[in-house]
Amino acid sequence: MKTDEKKYYFMEDEKENERLASKVDPDQFVEKYLKPYLYDGISVLDVGSGPGVIGRAIGEFCSCDNIVALDIVSGRVVAAKQNMSGNTKSSATQGDAISLPFLSNSFDFVMARFLIEYVSNPELAIDEMVRVCKPGGRIFFQDLDGQILWHYPEDKELQLGLENIMNYLKLYKGFDPFAGRKLYHYAFSAGVSDIYVKAESYHFFPGKIDRKNYELWEMKFNNAMESATKILGSRNKALELKKHFLDYFSREDTLTYSVVFTVSGIKPKIFPDLALYGGDHNGTNGFEKEGTI
Numbered sequence: 001m002k003t004d005e006k007k008y009y010f011m012e013d014e015k016e017n018e019r020l021a022s023k024v025d026p027d028q029f030v031e032k033y034l035k036p037y038l039y040d041g042i043s044v045l046d047v048g049s050g051p052g053v054i055g056r057a058i059g060e061f062c063s064c065d066n067i068v069a070l071d072i073v074s075g076r077v078v079a080a081k082q083n084m085s086g087n088t089k090s091s092a093t094q095g096d097a098i099s100l101p102f103l104s105n106s107f108d109f110v111m112a113r114f115l116i117e118y119v120s121n122p123e124l125a126i127d128e129m130v131r132v133c134k135p136g137g138r139i140f141f142q143d144l145d146g147q148i149l150w151h152y153p154e155d156k157e158l159q160l161g162l163e164n165i166m167n168y169l170k171l172y173k174g175f176d177p178f179a180g181r182k183l184y185h186y187a188f189s190a191g192v193s194d195i196y197v198k199a200e201s202y203h204f205f206p207g208k209i210d211r212k213n214y215e216l217w218e219m220k221f222n223n224a225m226e227s228a229t230k231i232l233g234s235r236n237k238a239l240e241l242k243k244h245f246l247d248y249f250s251r252e253d254t255l256t257y258s259v260v261f262t263v264s265g266i267k268p269k270i271f272p273d274l275a276l277y278g279g280d281h282n283g284t285n286g287f288e289k290e291g292t293i
């Protein structure tokens with residue numbers, strides 16, 4: 001397998017900026033998850049920023065010294081520049097999470113939302129995020145677990161089609177539908193201390209899905225159509241699976257869910273050079289746990 005094949009963001013589509021921006025309420029996200037960590041004068045890096053709407057909301061929430069949005073797709077970077085243009089302290093740049101184009105110890109707050117599931121070498125990406133974070137600074141991750149895969153009652157044909165797609169994406173694109181549950185371990189292994197973990201339901205559709213979410217899933221399938229066509233062998237098969245999935249969502253007797261994991265912690269003030277010390281963990285392990293499922 002060619003490495004650059006895994007780097008390719010398989011959701012790429014001209015409507016991906018629009019889909020990502022409409023999937024999150026950035027002000028609500030900042031209020032719910034980031035508020036305790038933000039303060040005036042902070043420097044922020046958002047890795048896998050998408051169209052930069054979260055960066056814009058952070059800049060509106062507090063007076064940052066510097067906000068950088070980084071994404072591997074040039075179209076995302078253009079959108080992020082546009083969305084963040086009202087803030088002179090913000091910028092957007094193209095780059096790969098596994099080799100961040102920044103000096104070590106550069107940012108007070110380094111975040112990645114819904115990125116790790118797409119990265120074929122998540123441990124490396126997390127090491128990089130820790131590297132560019134200042135000692136004493138904060139790392140924040142959020143990722144999904146089980147999206148598209150968990151439903152009841154079982155529809156064998158649908159489940160098989162979805163699992164085929166997921167298996168292919170895992171093997172050939174490095175996509176991990178169970179990244180959420182792994183964030184804690186990744187953060188621990190990267191030497192992050194004072195780790196906070198939270199699990200909540202994310203997709204949660206008992207009965208017929210509402211119109212807005214129906215349209216978002218339709219858009220998600222459309223954006224992944226090229227990949228689905230390759231995986232299933234024909235466009236017709238991809239369209240059939242999309243219809244089957246949306247029909248399932250439209251039933252009154254079905255339930256679909258997935259989980260979102262939030263993990264954050266501190267880069268210890270005295271941080272060993274992991275390359276020199278063989279990757280030993282040096283955190284303090286002051287855990288704060290919260291379970292909402």
Ligand SMILES: C[S@@+](CC[C@H](N)C(=O)[O-])C[C@H]1O[C@@H](n2cnc3c(N)ncnc32)[C@H](O)[C@@H]1O
Nearest residue numbers: 009048049050071072073076096097113114118
């Ligand atoms: C699901 S989107 C999440 C966007 C944004 N963080 C949000 O929460 O809406 C994943 C983003 O990660 C970017 N991405 C994927 N692989 C990447 C990599 N190796 N390095 C940097 N960005 C990457 C994609 O281009 C895409 O914009």
